[in-house]
Amino acid sequence: xxxxxxxxxxxxxxxxxxxxxxxQIPYLRNFFDIYCVVKGDKEKELAQSLEDIKDLNVFxxxxxxxxxxxxxxxxxxxxxxxxxxxEHCIDISLKHPGIIVLHDYSLHHLVTELTLAKxxxxxxxxxxxxSHGELGEVIADRRNQGIYNELIPFMVxxxxxxxxxxxxxxxxxxxxxxxxxVNVAGVPAVKIPMHYVDKDKTVDSLTQNxxxxxxxxxxxxxxxxSIGFITPPKQIQLTLKALxxxxxxxxxxxxxxxGEPFDKDWLNDIIEENGLRDNVVVTGFISLEDMHLYIASSxxxxxxxxxxxxxxxxxxxRSIGKGVPSIIFNYASYSDFSSKIAYKIKLDTHxxxxxxxxxxxxxxxxxxxxxxxxxxxxxxxxxxNVENVIEKYTHFINTIxxx
Numbered sequence: 001x002x003x004x005x006x007x008x009x010x011x012x013x014x015x016x017x018x019x020x021x022x023x024q025i026p027y028l029r030n031f032f033d034i035y036c037v038v039k040g041d042k043e044k045e046l047a048q049s050l051e052d053i054k055d056l057n058v059f060x061x062x063x064x065x066x067x068x069x070x071x072x073x074x075x076x077x078x079x080x081x082x083x084x085x086x087e088h089c090i091d092i093s094l095k096h097p098g099i100i101v102l103h104d105y106s107l108h109h110l111v112t113e114l115t116l117a118k119x120x121x122x123x124x125x126x127x128x129x130x131s132h133g134e135l136g137e138v139i140a141d142r143r144n145q146g147i148y149n150e151l152i153p154f155m156v157x158x159x160x161x162x163x164x165x166x167x168x169x170x171x172x173x174x175x176x177x178x179x180x181x182v183n184v185a186g187v188p189a190v191k192i193p194m195h196y197v198d199k200d201k202t203v204d205s206l207t208q209n210x211x212x213x214x215x216x217x218x219x220x221x222x223x224x225x226s227i228g229f230i231t232p233p234k235q236i237q238l239t240l241k242a243l244x245x246x247x248x249x250x251x252x253x254x255x256x257x258x259g260e261p262f263d264k265d266w267l268n269d270i271i272e273e274n275g276l277r278d279n280v281v282v283t284g285f286i287s288l289e290d291m292h293l294y295i296a297s298s299x300x301x302x303x304x305x306x307x308x309x310x311x312x313x314x315x316x317x318r319s320i321g322k323g324v325p326s327i328i329f330n331y332a333s334y335s336d337f338s339s340k341i342a343y344k345i346k347l348d349t350h351x352x353x354x355x356x357x358x359x360x361x362x363x364x365x366x367x368x369x370x371x372x373x374x375x376x377x378x379x380x381x382x383x384x385n386v387e388n389v390i391e392k393y394t395h396f397i398n399t400i401x402x403x
Contacts, residue, residue, distance in 0.1 A: 105310025108153030244274025
């Protein structure tokens with residue numbers, strides 16, 4: 001059987017991409033002899049205890065580079081995201097190019113961690129020049145002088161240094177594919193939708209009310225949620241501001257923030273400012289099973305993102321997979337999702353009117369929620385079906401490595 005080298009973080013690394021890769025491995029094993037490469041000894045020890053890969057070959061990055069040269073010319077797939085968990089993917093890819101699965105179009109935050117965070121201003125400048133030419137040089141020089149704007153990493157993706165020598169590129173959205181095809185000349189690229197796997201059959205079989213009983217949530221409440229690490233780009237502040245304006249127009253409701261805030265004081269202040277102490281629940285970090293319970297208990301979710309690094313939200317996919325409709329901005333990679341499965345609103349992070357109208361509409365119209373939810377399940381079972389996705393991966397890998 002043909003060998004496939006997967007270079008990526010794996011669980012229990014706290015990374016959605018690690019979970020994504022782990023979910024794919026049992027299906028890819030039907031087509032390839034799988035080898036996994038993780039960052040270091042600790043990750044290797046933990047990865048080898050995982051049920052689905054405990055009998056696979058797992059190497060550290062150093063072992064792969066120094067002791068297993070016979071694997072360097074095999075089919076290699078790198079899973080790259082915009083955080084430091086992917087440091088070993090970058091290090092190895094620059095020495096042994098392969099197929100890049102680009103989970104975030106912008107890699108600027110990762111580049112910053114690899115260079116400036118380690119005191120390497122010259123390395124940062126080199127990568128920005130390689131990716132953006134004169135513009136990159138100006139940005140690096142000004143950042144070195146203390147002139148910088150937090151929006152720059154979203155506008156200046158700093159990814160060409162990695163992508164230009166790739167054998168192929170896989171992305172999850174039309175938005176990312178368009179940018180790759182415009183900016184990365186001569187490298188084959190394809191969009192393959194993010195897969196969805198029903199891992200927790202116990203939760204999946206529960207009705208909304210059964211999930212609420214397990215969580216102690218009143219079945220008569222209107223419940224909507226936001227899933228994942230709570231940060232300003234998730235636009236939680238915008239949602240709370242909108243709710244503060246319209247709370248008296250809504251039925252009795254709970255807005256459940258399922259995740260841990262990056263700053264508890266910041267979040268508590270916004271909740272208080274908008275008079276939502278009795279309406280907002282913050283769960284903190286919870287298990288994957290409990291997260292699925294909260295999704296299943298929800299009438300709809302709020303899945304906003306701005307600015308975007310071109311990522312596809314795994315938590316949004318989980319909501320769609322449970323048949324729970326979401327409110328999203330019609331923006332960047334989120335614009336791929338049809339209005340038949342999501343309530344899409346205009347991107348506006350200042351005026352809350354569009355979000356207010358969406359929340360009021362979904363609270364008032366049960367038939368709309370049901371229709372969107374049914375359409376979500378249809379899309380999950382077809383477009384995002386894991387067997388279909390793996391077939392596309394396999395075809396692309398075999399095409400790229402045919403020779």
